[in-house]
Structures are given as structure tokens and as C-alpha cells.
Amino acid sequence: MSIPPPSGPQQPQDPYQPPQPQGPYAPHPQGPAQGPYQGPAQGPAQGPRQGPHGGPPYPVWGQGYLPLSRPAPVNGVAIAALVLGVLCFLPAVGLILGIIALLQIRRAGERGKGMAIGGMVLSSLGLALWVVMLATGGASAFWEGFKEGTGNTSLSLAEGECFDVPGDTFHEDVYDVDKVPCSGEHDGEVFGTIPLSGTSYPGDDYVTDTAEDKCYPLQDTYAMDPWALTDEVDIYYLTPTRDSWSWGDREITCVFANTDERGTLTGSLRADETTLDADQLAFLKAMAAVDEVLYEEPEEYAEEDLQANQTWAGEAGDVTGEQAEALRGHTWPADAQTAVADLVKDMEDAAGEWAKAADASDVDAFYEHYDNAYDYVDGDTTVTAREALGLATTPPTYEEDSESGSGSGDAGGLDV
Template identity: 60%
Template structure:
């Protein structure tokens, strides 16, 4: 992903910010052109321009030097302008030629070319980051602007870990706010697909993302890079948080897929309390009943290893009891009755049978702290943004 260069103080010619033409600097600022005999402008020698360009670029310094010498001869013969450009091109080309000779004799040309190719690939920038990569930032901070990163091993300490890369559609730049909203929706939705064992994710870890800036969008940057990072002051990650089918066995994947689907349904609880909108909560309870039925069927249909069969069966029994409570909550006649079945439906969640099943499957058994919403508007909100 592109990390844009810091914006410079000047705008390119012709941009809306810098008006061009006779009145660009004021009502009396007319452009100045040197004129030759009979009022006709003296032309600039084209070879001199070519010499200067090649001298600045230093790609083919020998050609720039030859062009400079040819231009000086033509200018003297024709009376054209461009002598200064021809001289500058010749001098720069001579310096470039000397540097090329030195580089070839010491072998540093190969090192330079390798570095150039690395820059083109985006090495050392967010362009180089892919799912599963870990990295450090120069400041150790995942908020604000950043122009480079250092990819490091996930085994040691690191500032961030990439868990997804989302490609945006082309077209005009949608604006910073729109991109951040998209990143918020996409990244939080993809988090559990990468770190499926949510119990193993430290409490201080949250979602961050790298997003295109207006400048990098002009260069073709269309990627949102979703990250996991610590929200603690000077906090860092240690070891990879990846827990998906590439690192889990079939039993672990099946179990976490079912329990995470139920958790996702639980998170859809309406913002309105039952006493304010009983109908919305009844609809949600009906959805919980359906989701539990689907995931119970998935767990029963899986062939479990010997040591996990009974623990998973015990958990399924609790889930069946909870499913009945959600069915009753879905038809509750008042808020008090709804709350009674609501609480019973929640009883099994993160309970003893869940812990026992997790232990049998080799998953984390540390029960997570209850979720508390400290934001003003509800929801977990954005933990931070790192512009790319």
C-alpha cells in the first residue's frame, strides 16, 4: 500500500491552486519573453534542452555530454538561446558519467539497482504488507500519518499485524470520511476470520487500519490494510495472533466457526431496551433461536476427536436449553418476561461447558472480561487510523 510522500509547498503547474497565465501574479504581472530582430522571439535550441534533461536524470550521461557539445556548436552558429542549458547539461552529464564509472568499478551499481527495484515494489512501505505480516513504525504509534514501515518477524515484539487487505473500487477519491467508514465496517467484520480464537486475543488489542490518502489515491493506491495493534500506551504485540484454518486443525476450526457465529448474533442486540421497543427485541430473540439451531446442527454433524466428543456434547445440551429460552423470549408479552428468558438464554455463554470443550480442543480457556461500551455513541468505534 502506498505511503504518500509529505506534501510539498508547491503545486504542479496548471493546478487549480495556482492560476496560470498573464495575471497569475497580479494585474500587471505580464509574462516576459526575450525577442530577437524584427520582434520575433529567439528560439531555444532543442538539443540543449535534451542535454539538460539527460544531465539531470543521469540515466545516459554520455549521451547528455555529447548533446551538450553539439548544442553549443549549433547555438554559436545559429544565434539561438539555450547556451546555459547546454553547459549545465554537459557538466551534469560529465559528473554522472564519472559516478557511473566509479559505481561499475566498485560493484555499487548492482546495489543501487536492487534498491531501486525494491522501491518500485514498495519495500519498506505499506504497499509491501500482506495478510499475516508484522511490522514496526518509526514512532511505534499506529495513529496519524506514516511514510514507511519495517517488516519484522511476528515471533518477536512488533507494533502491528496485518489480518486483511481490502481493495477499493476505482473512480474519484471518495473522501477521507467515506474511506474511514468503509475501513471500519470491513476491518471489524474480517477480524474474527483471522483471529478466530477470540479468547486468545489480549484485552488491549483492537483494530487499526492503513487507508489511502488523497495523494496516494492519485498514484493508484486503492487498498485498506486492516491491522491488529495494542491500545495501551507504549503497548506492543508479541507473537502472531493468527488463528484460522491455516494454523488450526479441523476440530478447532469447526468449534470456533460455530461459537463465533453465535457471538456475532448476540452482538446484534437492539440498542433499544425491551421496555422501549419490545418488538425489536423479540425479533432479535427469534433470530437467536434460529442461529443456535443452525450451529447446534453444525456441531452435531462434525466428527470430533475422542477426547472432545463428551465435552462438545455437554455444551450442545446447554445450547439446546438456551435455544428454548430464546424461543420464549421471542413471544414474551412484556419486558419483565422478556428479561427473564433473556438472562436464562445467556447463562451458558462462556460458561463451564464452553471452557471444558475449549480445553479438550486445545484452545484458550481464559474467559474474556465482559464487554463494556465506553464510547459516547455506542459501539466499539475506531481505535485509530494510520494514513497511507
């Protein structure tokens, strides 16, 4: 507690009189002090107090200690109100905290009034902004953009991983996935990823074209056995959008999924060097080489361009003969030797029919040998050889005008 100064004007003291005490124990004006520190009774005044040898009087101590001057503390609620106001986070809470802070400051004499008022003003502006966004639908658009931007970064899907998507169907827009084991049921299986470069979004058409051009080759590398891809399997790709690009999304994800949006897959479709043995790999590589040249059949019928079809038939005969020779030269397990040998003979016969089609004199002769050659493709000997090697034995369904050439339906692009 501070000690109040004596009432009345301060009079200068006589330099030849001892200073008058100003503390709490100064003599009472009506007589000697009656406090606990009362000294011996005073006699008549003896005149001015002299110093040694009659010198000037001693200075008198006893002015007392003045209380320390400490600044008032800053109100913590005012600080919280200002922080929420600056961040525009929970603006209603920031406004309420500002009001509470002002009441506490007035009652306790604390500092921070400016921070409380500043937090209230900023929170009021933020609250008004949220009201406008809710009224105009801006908040919904912001949230959707936020989900698109953060959704793909949470995907983080790698080749060989399987996942489920939220909801009952495989939607057009995928914001998040749940990774699950491939051994059980799942919505999708990743068979490849395609990184994209550049600082600005290249456009929807570019992203879609890139996915269609590069996902299919990755499919053939990941699932080397097209017979294992049943009619229920389709190709999809998860692509970045303009919004997610700004959040760092720079990758196309190639996915196997069910053709039915409500359907699922069971078990992994992976069939490559990590899952196949040497005999299976040798067989599938030979069959893939033959299939590749067969997929290059001209779009024009022989009636429209006989020469182009004959050139292609010659190439098909050459490749089929080369792969038959490669299979014959491989050392097969004892229980698969006969089956593979029968297939090799059919392939050599098919190569001869392709060669005759390439040398046909007219369209009718071309189609005669063309049909004979195709009778050997995916025939009984192929099924028997596959069964002996432990591979899928159900031939795929080839649809005319299918861009994939693998029996799958058209690919679907999904935004993420």
C-alpha cells in the same frame, strides 16, 4: 602545423615557364637550395622546358599536402552543466560547472560555450526556485508529499505479514514499515487488504467508511477465535490520502495492533483454515453463528420495543438450537467428547430460555428468561470444551455500545 603562404602578392606564372615551386624546398632567392635535398649544381638557364617532341611543358607537381581541417572537440564539463540545468538537479553544482566550462573553452579553444551558458542560466533559475521554497516552507511540504506518495508503495503489506513502524509509537501517519517475523514482537499484523477503484480520490469520508465496513468482516475471517484477541489488541487501518492516491495508492490495509501506542504484539493472531484443525474449525464456526445473532440485539430496550426484542430472542433460540445439533453430530476426539457434550446440553437449555423470552407476556418475564439464557453464554462448559480442543480459554470483555462486538476497542484510522 599549417604552412604560411609566401609573402607578397601572387603573380600569375608565364605559361611558357615551368611553375615555380611553392613548397618548403623552393630555391632560395639568393642562390641554390642548401637543404638536405639539394640537387646537382645548376648551369645557365637553358630556356623553357619542353615536353616530348617540342610540345607544351609538363605540369609541375610539388605543391605539398595541406593539413586536414578537424573541428575542435566539445567540452565535456559544458555538457554536464547543461544536463544538470535541464534537470534542475543540484543547481549550485550546475552553475559552478558552467563557469569551469567557460574557462576551459577559452583556454583550450573547445566548443560548447552555448551549452555552458545555457546550463548556467537554467541552474541559476533552479537555485533561485530552491531559495524561494526554503524561505516559504514549500520544500518541506514537497518532501512530506513525496514521502506520503512513496511511503505506501514501499509498504506493500499482504495478509499475514507483521511489521514495525519507525519511531517509538504507532503514529497517525505511517510512511514506511519494516517487515518482521510474526513469531517475535511486532507493532502490527495485517489481517486483510481492501482494494479501491476509480481514477480520482473518493474523499476521506468514503475511504474511512469503507475501512470500517469491510475491515471487521475480514477480522472474523482471519481471526476466527475472538477469545484469542485479548483486551490489548485493537483494530487499525492504513488508508490512502489525497496525495498518496496520485502516486498510485489504491488500497486499505486492515491491521491488528496494541491498544497502547507504545505497546507491541507477540505471536501471530491468525486462526483460520491455514492454522486450525478440523475439530477446532467445526467448534469455532458453531460459536461464531451463535455470536452473530447475539450481536444483532436491538438497540432499544424491551421497555421501549418489546416486540422487536422478542423477535430477536426467537432468532437467538433457533440458531443456538441448530448449532447445538451440529456440534452433537460432529465426531470429536476421545479426550474432548465429554467436554463438548456438556457444552451441547447447556446450549440446548439456553435455546429453551430464548424461546420462552420470545413468548413472554410482559417485559419482566422477558428479562427473566433473557438473563437465564445469557448465563449459558461463555460459561464454564464453554471454557472446558475450548481447553480440550486446544483453543484460547480467556473470555473476551464485551463493552457496551462496542461497534466491533469482539471485545476490542474502537478502530483507529492511520494515513499512509
